[in-house]
Amino acid sequence: MVVKVFGPDCGNPKRVLVCLIEKGVEFETVPLDLFKGENRAPEFLKLQPFGSVPVIQDGDYTLFESRAIARYYAEKYKHQGTDLLGRTIEERGLVEQWLEVEAQSYNPPINDLARKIVVGPLRGLTPDPKLIKENEEKLGKVLDVYEERLSKSKYLAGDFFSLADLSHLPMTQYLVGKMEKEYLIRDRKNVSAWWNDMSSRPSWKKVVELWPGLY
Amino acid sequence: MVVKVFGPDCGNPKRVLVCLIEKGVEFETVPLDLFKGENRAPEFLKLQPFGSVPVIQDGDYTLFESRAIARYYAEKYKHQGTDLLGRTIEERGLVEQWLEVEAQSYNPPINDLARKIVVGPLRGLTPDPKLIKENEEKLGKVLDVYEERLSKSKYLAGDFFSLADLSHLPMTQYLVGKMEKEYLIRDRKNVSAWWNDMSSRPSWKKVVELWPGLY
Incomplete structure (x- = not known):
């Protein structure tokens, strides 16, 4: 299952992108135009009720807040790619x-x-x-x-x-x-x-x- | 070893206190008077270079930032007291x-x-x-x-x-x-x-x- 990352082209989503690359996790990006208000569309608000980016979808698991997403992948793939959480x-x-x-x-x-x-x-x-x-x-x-x-x-x-x-x-x-x-x-x-x-x-x-x- | 919590009498330290109580971890508090600038004293700045509270000392381990401290004890005592991190x-x-x-x-x-x-x-x-x-x-x-x-x-x-x-x-x-x-x-x-x-x-x-x- 390829991870979908919504809204890549600004700061917070890039925190997630660089983490996924460090961990060797396959992903695809789903662009969102914030200037056109695509982050306020009802479909997007179902994924992220505050209308912020990034959001990830990983199968039927949805998660938002860039630092929470980064922690999730750092822990899920603890022994794959760069260890980002320390040994103890x-x-x-x-x-x-x-x-x-x-x-x-x-x-x-x-x-x-x-x-x-x-x-x-x-x-x-x-x-x-x-x-x-x-x-x-x-x-x-x-x-x-x-x-x-x-x-x-x-x-x-x-x-x-x-x-x-x-x-x-x-x-x-x-x-x-x-x-x-x-x-x-x-x-x-x-x-x-x-x-x-x-x-x-x-x-x-x-x-x-x-x-x-x-x- | 009893955990020392510096600066209990305001919001952020209380996040740590309630966490320690939920986890059944013994602690003592070390009051700091922010109005007198005790948080800017050189000795305190060695523990917390930004001059903020709380800080904990647990033996020779020092940690600051209330949410980081709360995560640390929630993980260290995962199977003691209330589980605060979820099962998966x-x-x-x-x-x-x-x-x-x-x-x-x-x-x-x-x-x-x-x-x-x-x-x-x-x-x-x-x-x-x-x-x-x-x-x-x-x-x-x-x-x-x-x-x-x-x-x-x-x-x-x-x-x-x-x-x-x-x-x-x-x-x-x-x-x-x-x-x-x-x-x-x-x-x-x-x-x-x-x-x-x-x-x-x-x-x-x-x-x-x-x-x-x-x-």
């Missing part, structure tokens, strides 16, 4: 800790920056330099903690690439690309080495090549 | 899905409301009725999805109480209590039954009794 319950705990930091502290200021720098101007809005500066500073503080952490271990949860690192890929790509804020990464030696390492993985290069998409 | 990988997937909904969609508008309704006035700020209304509407839309979901199963991830439900306890208590927004729960039949059921659990009653705290 304690390592898994640290993977979950940094996955939560990504979701709660890293992602929100990037999302806010994206809205102000890229999406706003597309809709004719003038970016507010004060709000941009505030979010850059907020993100910078998070990256300072990462810089210190990555001076002690190669990846966030330890010396192994995990779901915690993987989960940073889509929005960091956006940050250093279309948002033109590469300096936030480049000016931090350990963060920069971490980003160069994980963005060079064949799985991520494939996602960027096949789905250049919105970001 | 598919059930765990649904637990993770609704746990993400709580973290990403339910919690943020309640946090915003808390800042505007309770914390702001404590600091002498006048609440902005427009912003309060916007967040109430945002939260109402999430609760509409819950109402529909809970018409099909007793709890969010299925017919079993899980980490996904448990994770809603602290902020919902705050919402119906100090924030005086009980109508958002009461006016929805299934959400109301769900809240009455889970807030009556001995574990939660114990948390409310022992740590009435800030909220």
